[in-house]
Amino acid sequence: MDPPFRAKRVLPGFTLSLGTTLLYLTLIVLIPVAALILKGAEIGPERFWRIVSSPRAVAAFRITLTAAAIATVFNAIYGLLMAWVLLRYEFRGKRILDALMDVPFALPTAVAGLSLTALFSANGWFGAVLHPAGIPVVYTIWGIALAMAFTSVPFVVRTVQPVLEDMDPALEQAAVTLGARPWAIFTRVVFPTILPAWLAGCTIAFARSLGEFGAIVFIAGNLPFQTEIAALLAFIRLEEFDYNGAAAIALVLLGFALVLLLVSNLLQYWAARYREDSR
Amino acid sequence: MSMTALDHHPALSRPHARRGDRILIGLAVGLTLLFIVAPMAFIFARAFSQGWQVYAANILHPVTLHAMWLTTITAIIVVPINVAFGIAAAWAVAKHRFPGRGILVTIIEIPFSISPIIAGVCYLFLYGRQGLLGPWLQANDMQVIFALPGIVLVTMFVTAPFVAREVLPLMQAQGSEQEQAAVTLGASGWQVFRRVTLPNIKWALLYGAVLCTARAVGEFGGVAVVSGNIRGQTNTLPLHVELLFNDLNAVGAFAAASTLTLIAIIALVLKAVLEGRKAG
Numbered sequence: 001m002d003p004p005f006r007a008k009r010v011l012p013g014f015t016l017s018l019g020t021t022l023l024y025l026t027l028i029v030l031i032p033v034a035a036l037i038l039k040g041a042e043i044g045p046e047r048f049w050r051i052v053s054s055p056r057a058v059a060a061f062r063i064t065l066t067a068a069a070i071a072t073v074f075n076a077i078y079g080l081l082m083a084w085v086l087l088r089y090e091f092r093g094k095r096i097l098d099a100l101m102d103v104p105f106a107l108p109t110a111v112a113g114l115s116l117t118a119l120f121s122a123n124g125w126f127g128a129v130l131h132p133a134g135i136p137v138v139y140t141i142w143g144i145a146l147a148m149a150f151t152s153v154p155f156v157v158r159t160v161q162p163v164l165e166d167m168d169p170a171l172e173q174a175a176v177t178l179g180a181r182p183w184a185i186f187t188r189v190v191f192p193t194i195l196p197a198w199l200a201g202c203t204i205a206f207a208r209s210l211g212e213f214g215a216i217v218f219i220a221g222n223l224p225f226q227t228e229i230a231a232l233l234a235f236i237r238l239e240e241f242d243y244n245g246a247a248a249i250a251l252v253l254l255g256f257a258l259v260l261l262l263v264s265n266l267l268q269y270w271a272a273r274y275r276e277d278s279r
Numbered sequence: 280m281s282m283t284a285l286d287h288h289p290a291l292s293r294p295h296a297r298r299g300d301r302i303l304i305g306l307a308v309g310l311t312l313l314f315i316v317a318p319m320a321f322i323f324a325r326a327f328s329q330g331w332q333v334y335a336a337n338i339l340h341p342v343t344l345h346a347m348w349l350t351t352i353t354a355i356i357v358v359p360i361n362v363a364f365g366i367a368a369a370w371a372v373a374k375h376r377f378p379g380r381g382i383l384v385t386i387i388e389i390p391f392s393i394s395p396i397i398a399g400v401c402y403l404f405l406y407g408r409q410g411l412l413g414p415w416l417q418a419n420d421m422q423v424i425f426a427l428p429g430i431v432l433v434t435m436f437v438t439a440p441f442v443a444r445e446v447l448p449l450m451q452a453q454g455s456e457q458e459q460a461a462v463t464l465g466a467s468g469w470q471v472f473r474r475v476t477l478p479n480i481k482w483a484l485l486y487g488a489v490l491c492t493a494r495a496v497g498e499f500g501g502v503a504v505v506s507g508n509i510r511g512q513t514n515t516l517p518l519h520v521e522l523l524f525n526d527l528n529a530v531g532a533f534a535a536a537s538t539l540t541l542i543a544i545i546a547l548v549l550k551a552v553l554e555g556r557k558a559g
Contacts, residue, residue, distance in 0.1 A: 022383075032402050089300060097308065099550070101315075114536050214503075235396060
């Protein structure tokens with residue numbers, strides 16, 4: 001090879017682009033996050049623990065985690081179904097259905113929250129049916145889970161889709177010729193292949209659900225100990241000028257988010273390795 | 280083995296599973312209608328429930344117009360900056376090898392997994408009166424929190440990864456042979472970018488910009504923390520929706536929400552068009 005090609009960096013603009021990227025991330029992401037962590041460090045471990053273990057905070061964390069778990073279970077199934085149907089079948093309106101999967105990304109969360117609240121309240125389209133049946137959704141944990149599920153479903157669909165698309169059809173064909181039934185093919189051949197990506201998608205969906213705010217404040221009713229989520233409690237503490245309280249609760253949520261981001265990245269890394277191996 | 284008799288194997292054309300397939304498709308369409316389409320349709324149904332005139336009056340209310348203006352200004356500032364950042368980040372990560380690339384990609388993704396509320400709290404503890412820079416800002420008579428700069432900064436945080444995430448994988452997949460050829464032919468860095476790279480990524484770039492715009496326009500939690508939500512001053516359109524809802528002006532809230540929904544629908548249509556271009 002010619003010496004110029006051996007040069008470490010052939011393309012120009014490395015310093016400029018990396019410099020810009022690092023500067024922007026430092027100013028916009030890292031310094032503000034560091035400001036929160038510094039504020040948290042000021043509180044001191046004892047007071048920090050008192051704040052986050054207070055009954056109201058514990059209740060808020062419990063409600064947030066429970067609702068996010070419900071939402072993630074729903075999205076794990078619904079998201080997988082959508083990814084599967086959108087890739088494996090041809091039918092009229094498929095492209096529209098695919099585009100609709102991005103609605104929760106594009107629709108402002110406050111708009112989603114407003115609409116879901118009205119839709120499920122006693123005089124809404126769904127509430128009119130559910131209320132007489134004794135299933136109140138609005139102002140319950142189910143409403144919180146519903147809002148969380150709505151805002152996070154694309155994460156599952158869009159993570160599973162590309163993996164499903166990349167799957168070698170020969171694997172399934174081999175299973176068919178060996179006489180496997182459709183369900184067996186799905187559970188033994190397809191599902192193991194998409195498992196890492198599916199788990200990664202569910203992890204991001206769960207992380208988003210834990211932090212969701214805009215959609216939930218409308219539908220939750222926001223009663224302490226019953227339907228008050230952690231993000232809202234942090235917001236309320238700010239409005240009460242209790243900055244230590246807000247910082248402590250925000251730090252716990254930040255910790256959850258960073259751990260889940262790490263888990264999802266490891267899962268995606270595993271998924272990429274897995275795909276290369278199965279080729 | 281692809282074009283063998285296997286492809287015409289009766290089991291592979293799946294006539295035996297047709298009923299199961301139809302159930303799955305039906306289930307997918309039905310759930311999506313209930314879960315995704317109904318909430319969107321309901322917004323317009325409620326917004327127009329008292330007729331066009333009430334709708335127009337709600338939309339043209341001065342405070343609503345001000346909220347729209349504030350949201351537009353925010354998006355106009357935020358989106359170009361995040362487009363520039365997305366290009367720079369993708370160029371650095373996709374076209375070069377350096378230690379710490381993986382960590383950099385994870386840092387770019389941080390705003391995705393952090394709650395917007397947390398983002399708002401972070402900015403408050405940096406620029407707020409009790410924040411790190413608060414005393415200095417106050418001494419110099421500059422206001423970030425409860426003003427436009429704060430709204431813009433938080434929106435930048437929340438939407439930072441959108442363009443990078445679309446452009447980065449594409450640049451990575453395309454490699455850098457074309458750019459290297461251009462460099463050896465004597466093109467300058469700027470020429471390489473404009474003539475070689477940009478035409479290759481332009482649809483993904485636009486697509487990222489569309490998503491970024493949609494999110495910037497709709498940002499709620501982060502802005503709720505830093506804006507102070509002062510009516511007619513620092514309340515953006517999504518915050519104004521909540522304000523009207525709390526005022527028990529449901530029709531007004533839905534009218535304001537309908538404009539945001541329209542922006543979301545336009546973004547989705549653009550996205551579908553751009554995806555077609557990207558693939559073709």
